[in-house]
Amino acid sequence: MLRVYHILLGAILLILIPLGAKFVLPYFSQPKVEKNPTGATRPNSNQENIWQKILGNTDVPTGWQAVPCKGNAPLLCVTSNKELLGTVEIEIYPLANNQDFQKKLTSTGISPGSQVDFQNSKYQTQVIKALKAWVADYYTSLAKDRQSKYGTQIVLTTFPQQTVTIGKLPGIRYGFAGLKRQGGIQEQYIGHVTFDGTALYVITTAFNSSSATGKFEKLENLAVFQPYLNAIAADLRLAK
Numbered sequence: 001m002l003r004v005y006h007i008l009l010g011a012i013l014l015i016l017i018p019l020g021a022k023f024v025l026p027y028f029s030q031p032k033v034e035k036n037p038t039g040a041t042r043p044n045s046n047q048e049n050i051w052q053k054i055l056g057n058t059d060v061p062t063g064w065q066a067v068p069c070k071g072n073a074p075l076l077c078v079t080s081n082k083e084l085l086g087t088v089e090i091e092i093y094p095l096a097n098n099q100d101f102q103k104k105l106t107s108t109g110i111s112p113g114s115q116v117d118f119q120n121s122k123y124q125t126q127v128i129k130a131l132k133a134w135v136a137d138y139y140t141s142l143a144k145d146r147q148s149k150y151g152t153q154i155v156l157t158t159f160p161q162q163t164v165t166i167g168k169l170p171g172i173r174y175g176f177a178g179l180k181r182q183g184g185i186q187e188q189y190i191g192h193v194t195f196d197g198t199a200l201y202v203i204t205t206a207f208n209s210s211s212a213t214g215k216f217e218k219l220e221n222l223a224v225f226q227p228y229l230n231a232i233a234a235d236l237r238l239a240k
Contacts, residue, residue, distance in 0.1 A: 050074045050090060054167065056235035060228050075213055076232075078225060086205060086216030088229060093200040100137075101200055104130040116197030118239070124170045127195055128163055131172045134193060134200070135161050142176065154186055155179040164230070166194035166201070167238025173230065185219060190226060192233045196240060203233055 051068035055076070058066040069075040069087060076088040095102060095112060102112040108126040117123045139158045146156060159175040171194030178186040185207070192203040207219040216222040 048072055050092065051076045054090075054236045054238060055232075056167075056237055057232070058228075059231055061224060064225075066228070066232065073213065078216075078221075085218070085221045086225070087213055088203060088205040088232075089214030091202045091204075093202070095195075095198055095200065098200060101130065101134060101195075104133045107133070116240075118169060118197075128170050128172070131170075131193055131195060132161055135172055135174045135191075138174070138191075139176070153181060155181065164192070164234065166192050166203070166233045167196075167236035168234075169194045169196055169239055171195075171201075171233075173233075188219060188222060190222075190229065192230075194238065196238050201238060205229065 049068045049070075049072055051074065055068060060066050060078070061080075064078065064080045064085070066076055066078050066088075069077040074090045074092075076090075078085045078087065093101070095105075105112055105126075108129045110123070110126050110130070118127075142158075143156070146154070156176060156178050159177075162173040164171050164173045171192055173190075173192050175188070175190040177188045180186045188207040190205055192201075194201050204214050205222065205225075206215045207217075207222045208215045216225070
């Protein structure tokens with residue numbers, strides 16, 4: 001089980017990180033640009049819930065559960081005493097349909113379709129570089145979208161990119177928060193992205209009243225769950 005201080009640390013970070021805001025930008029809703037800033041083709045949803053295949057260990061707070069949601073939507077349901085607290089969404093973008101990420105790989109020296117070699121430190125470094133470029137584009141698209149729609153009503157801060165392990169693969173953890181000018185957090189967003197050689201995996205959740213899926217209704221529940229989500233992402237069955 002994760003220790004109590006991990007929970008407290010997650011909660012503190014969710015409150016304090018936005019105070020280092022980098023931009024004065026608008027932020028009220030969560031359009032597609034946040035999930036798919038590069039325009040990559042989205043996966044076919046007419047399949048079983050992918051979490052049923054890839055979910056590994058789910059260490060969560062006492063009394064909580066994290067299980068694949070019913071149906072074929074790619075959602076992980078987080079509950080407590082049978083009450084839904086929030087969901088985590090995963091989207092998979094096949095490399096064959098994602099010309100933008102193909103270009104990012106090529107720029108690092110990896111030819112799309114070349115042999116995967118995650119045991120090679122140079123290959124891992126190249127993949128991380130491509131993923132960081134993907135997140136950078138995400139942040140740029142987000143900033144432009146918010147500025148054009150909402151002016152300066154919300155202060156937006158992007159979180160520093162962190163290199164992490166996702167499903168035993170090299171990945172990046174990223175995110176952002178929107179601060180209300182009158183005080184308080186309008187929205188908090190957490191993302192994980194990795195690449196297995198054939199597809200890009202994007203795992204997201206948020207505190208956002210305007211989102212339909214991939215969100216928590218209460219910021220405090222997201223704060224408690226964040227360190228557990230990091231552990232769940234690390235233990236996914238993605239590596240081939």
